[in-house]
Amino acid sequence: MHRHPRRYFLKLLAGMTVLAATRGSWAAEAKRVEIRFAAGKPVGADVIRLTQGDTVTFEWQSDTAMDLHLHGYDLEVRLQPGKPVTTPFQAHASGRFPLTSHGAGHGHAALLYIEVHPD
């Protein structure tokens, strides 16, 4: 069987370059947004404003266990006390999206809103 090691190597190299570029641009452009809760309530702003097209890393933290749900984007985040969680977020759709808690005793009222404003 005749193989083409050189062609294979070039393909591999191309694949690695794409991966490196993707990771690099995420790290460079991602905006870090901290979202913290104390006793089930947001610490600080209860409206988080983003611009459509933003690439964001949400950094979640809570002192109680919470099951969070970002409506519209259908992002679910499970938090345990003192264990930060990060989630990548691409703000592709504009609008006002409520973040609710599905845990017992919290009801289903919005804890905060994520607003994605058109660019």
Ligand SMILES: [Cu+2]
């Ligand atoms: Cu919900």
